[in-house]
Amino acid sequence: MPDQLPQLVPTLGTDTRDWVFGDPAGQPVVLVHGFRGDHHGLQGIAEALAEALPTLAIHVPDLPGFGLTPAIPGREHDLDLFGEWLVAFTEQVAPGGGMILGHSFGSLVVSSGLAQGARSTRTVLINPISAPALEGPQALLTQLAIAYYRVAAALPERGARAVLGNPLIVRVMSEVMAKTRDRELRGWIHDQHDRYFSVFADSVSLLAAFRASVSHTVAEFAAAYDMPTLLIAGERDDITPLAKQLDLTRLLPDAELLILPGTGHLVHYEAVGDTVARIASFVDPLRAAAFASAAQPGPAPETAGESQA
Template sequence: MNTGTAPSSVPTLGTDTRAWLYGAPEGPTLILVHGFRGDHHGLEGIAQALVAAAPELRVVVPDLPGFGESPAIPGRTHDIALYGEWLRAFAGEVAPGGFAVLGHSFGSLVVASALAGGLAPRRTVLINPISAPALEGPQAVMTQLAIAYYRAADLLPERAARGLLGNRLIVRVMSEVMAKTRDPELRAWIHGQHASYFSTFSDPTTLLEAFRASVSHTVTEYADAFTMPTLLIAGDRDDITPLAKQLELQRRISGAELRILPGTGHLVHYEAVAEAVGEIAGFLRREVTA
């Protein structure tokens, strides 16, 4: 596996997952799982800052199946059960001796599903976990509109579907809604990241399946599977999951710690990297000193 620049191919469920390594090749492993429509670039800042703060770490960041450079898994529906199965297979390949795991947003659901199926990390970190039902409450109308958007794309020919799903104006609107920082340079950088990497999916059908998976479950459903030390990191301005639901998730996971980052929304991995990395590094180091 290479160091943060060129990907390696990891055999998983009949295909090859592309993954990037940051930090020490033989150190304790932390697997990072990115969110919906992203790829490893979304967590690259977290990975780089983590190995700068804790150079002993071996941080592995894969592209989820069907996103970035990882192909879709052939012959399978990309539901949350499949993504959980994939993570168990991937972890078994890259860290058979043990690991910690981190999931952001949709990645938190992938981690939760994998735990319910038997994944056994030493420690778990969830950033902006999906703790509120997307089809209920104030976000329900927006979710139904998004479902219609992805369904419409799935009905179009491939080229037209990619044009709709990758429409720069639509992607920019999504980015503007999610970004909470008032720093114009940081906002411009976030929009650039979304423009560059938000549409690197394998095909519209897989994207629709993954979207359905992302809005059909919450981490809270899998709370009993979190039997290891768990750290939750949330922004107090997250439009996807209100803070009250993150507090409820903390109560549901035995012994879970919750760190709330003020002035930040669903893009902690872009807007509050230093703060998040400080919490993660301290949490992981407590395992060593315990």
């Protein structure tokens, strides 16, 4: 479907671009995308969730410095800044509180925001960053990525953009993360990365955000999770090992974990149906059950691959 126009939400001296799905006057839900993504990455989840629970107002903003949202003027784009931004944004679109969801780097933004006072009645983390980037199965790739961003940051802006947006590098990244064997879906994932992975404000704020993404884990902010929390992890996630997701689930006081077999770090692309079904039942079990029954009679899809700890 054609991209709808965003609303402008004043936050920390700039206007955050925010796309709203479902009922704009409904119960607010905020979806926070990952590093180098924008609202397109979570649009499929937003649309499906709005269909399952049409009374929700689902906000999908572009993070500061990504997509169409400008960088915050005069600020270093570290994790504290992103958390402060989330507090400001949720105060505007969900002043009475609402559900907050974060994917990948978005899970760190959510964690930092919660620690700084963002109000979430229920929290969902998809592919949360639960292990230090330099200690996981892709530690070598992380080291190479650090060198890559440092080289880009040392170049003039035009040269930096050429390096950071190099189509071959973007495609290699996409090939590594995509786990689906469906050729059509895989091609669509690559197209999404080709279109939106290199839309950022400037190389300086991008480098700061990258440093934030590899320097923190959700576990650092465990004390801020005093609400029911749903973790959703891909069985084949290369960025955070499944064992670390289990450890995080045990660390949080009121958490449950959904493991999706055969998927990796791109749950938001490869397993939208199962992900949304589980989120919907987490938000509103009765409405979600009625929708699932009407749409597809039979066992609920979220039971497959689910593990609670």
